[in-house]
Amino acid sequence: MQDERRKLEARMRQENRLPPGQSATFKFPVLHYGPVPEVDLETWTFRTLGLVDEEKNWTWKEFLELPTTSVTCDVHCVTTWSKFGTNWEGVSFKSLVELAGVKPEAQYVLVHAEYGYTANLPLDVMLDDDVLLAYKYEGEYLEPDHGFPLRTLVPSRYFWKSVKWVRAVEFLDADKPGFWEKAGYHNEADPWKEQRHVRRTGW
Ligand SMILES: Nc1nc2c(c(=O)[nH]1)N[C@H]1C(S)=C(S)[C@@H](COP(=O)(O)O)O[C@H]1N2
Numbered sequence: 001m002q003d004e005r006r007k008l009e010a011r012m013r014q015e016n017r018l019p020p021g022q023s024a025t026f027k028f029p030v031l032h033y034g035p036v037p038e039v040d041l042e043t044w045t046f047r048t049l050g051l052v053d054e055e056k057n058w059t060w061k062e063f064l065e066l067p068t069t070s071v072t073c074d075v076h077c078v079t080t081w082s083k084f085g086t087n088w089e090g091v092s093f094k095s096l097v098e099l100a101g102v103k104p105e106a107q108y109v110l111v112h113a114e115y116g117y118t119a120n121l122p123l124d125v126m127l128d129d130d131v132l133l134a135y136k137y138e139g140e141y142l143e144p145d146h147g148f149p150l151r152t153l154v155p156s157r158y159f160w161k162s163v164k165w166v167r168a169v170e171f172l173d174a175d176k177p178g179f180w181e182k183a184g185y186h187n188e189a190d191p192w193k194e195q196r197h198v199r200r201t202g203w
């Protein structure tokens, strides 16, 4: 196992897919703050709000009718594990932005989850082709632990920016820190720049 891991890391390094300070995992670690929500798909809704022409709500059934995209990517957790070649399916964030009627003043996105978890990113990052509102992982609906029924997927950033149990997306003209960002995690979270935490100055 250890050998397999070293081999994979060597290959990923060669392909420029292993960011600094990261190690490969074959498992799919579960990481979050707080409990796993119990979700009733009959009453579940997904909302778009903020700088939009009008607020919209989707039921689960309506959400499933939206056009789908599949993305294969690597994910990098700030706690230093990376998982390579994961496959996801869902609605591209780009198409959601069109459906939501986002106003031109919108420049930032705050993603809201159950129990108040949030994560913030600039809208231009969220408009990358590989950003999804994902509901399937490796061809199956998400496990409760991994965000059932819906999570965001933002492959270019540390995985805390990929919000599990998403309930709403808010469009803003000014940046607003999310859950971990308020706790001192780096606002940008680019794994290639090792933007893990805010560097403390002073002593
Ligand atoms: N709603 C919610 N989403 C969350 C978190 C959380 O605590 N709550 N943790 C984040 C962190 S730190 C990581 S590493 C990933 C882990 O996703 P996984 O459990 O599917 O591996 O979820 C992210 N999304």
Ligand SMILES: [Mo]
Residues within 6 Å of the ligand: 031, 077, 078, 079, 159, 160
């Ligand atoms: Mo994480």
